[in-house]
Amino acid sequence: xxxxxxxxxxxxxxxxxxxxxxxxxxxxxxxxxxxxxxxxxxxxxxxxxxxxxxxxxxxxxxxxxxxxxxxxxxxxxxxxxxxxxxxxxxxxxxxxxxxxxxxxxxxxxxxxxxxxxxxxxxxxxxxxxxxxxxxxxxxxxxxxxxxxxxxxxxxxxxxxxxxxxxxxxxxxxxxxxxxxxxxxxxxxxxxxxxxxxxxxxxxxxxxxxxxxxxxxx
Ligand SMILES: [Zn+2]
Numbered sequence: 001x002x003x004x005x006x007x008x009x010x011x012x013x014x015x016x017x018x019x020x021x022x023x024x025x026x027x028x029x030x031x032x033x034x035x036x037x038x039x040x041x042x043x044x045x046x047x048x049x050x051x052x053x054x055x056x057x058x059x060x061x062x063x064x065x066x067x068x069x070x071x072x073x074x075x076x077x078x079x080x081x082x083x084x085x086x087x088x089x090x091x092x093x094x095x096x097x098x099x100x101x102x103x104x105x106x107x108x109x110x111x112x113x114x115x116x117x118x119x120x121x122x123x124x125x126x127x128x129x130x131x132x133x134x135x136x137x138x139x140x141x142x143x144x145x146x147x148x149x150x151x152x153x154x155x156x157x158x159x160x161x162x163x164x165x166x167x168x169x170x171x172x173x174x175x176x177x178x179x180x181x182x183x184x185x186x187x188x189x190x191x192x193x194x195x196x197x198x199x200x201x202x203x204x205x206x207x208x209x210x211x212x213x214x215x216x217x
Contacts, residue, residue, distance in 0.1 A: 008136055020037055051063065059091070106125050151193050162215075
């Protein structure tokens with residue numbers, strides 16, 4: 001694992017902020033996968049950027065690499081979540097794609113919380129001789145994947161009681177299930193990471209009573 005970085009440059013912070021902004025724009029649209037932002041920088045300029053697409057693929061790295069084209073070679077990558085390490089029927093692993101594109105250093109906000117893949121993306125990059133830095137704006141990075149992390153850990157989505165700001169995978173007003181816990185388990189199994197319960201709704205009242213609320217407006 002990379003050593004923790006103590007001092008980040010303003011440029012580093014700016015580029016990761018852009019990656020986080022991209023990722024944020026995908027919240028509520030990328031289920032079952034987390035929304036991940038990626039920015040590629042060549043000579044101080046952004047040459048490619050992207051985020052996870054609707055439905056969870058392509059991933060942000062693939063979009064950014066396609067946009068950068070040949071300029072990806074030697075560029076610096078800023079990614080909000082550790083690049084994935086498992087090849088899928090729907091595309092190659094992003095850590096492999098970054099290696100093949102000849103990327104320079106990679107800066108990651110947070111590691112993949114999935115214990116089966118955590119650290120493997122970093123390991124693949126490092127074994128190809130790519131420098132990896134970890135932990136830039138990690139608090140924001142962690143906040144963005146809180147729903148993904150909670151679903152992995154508990155099977156339930158992140159439950160928010162408040163207004164629907166468009167960043168949720170699902171919004172529930174009327175209670176559609178008598179057993180909210182069963183409903184949450186079902187939603188999680190279907191990929192929902194972020195669930196909004198409208199204030200005052202029967203679902204919100206039950207969630208509060210059962211201590212199933214993670215955040216409020
Ligand atoms: Zn990926």
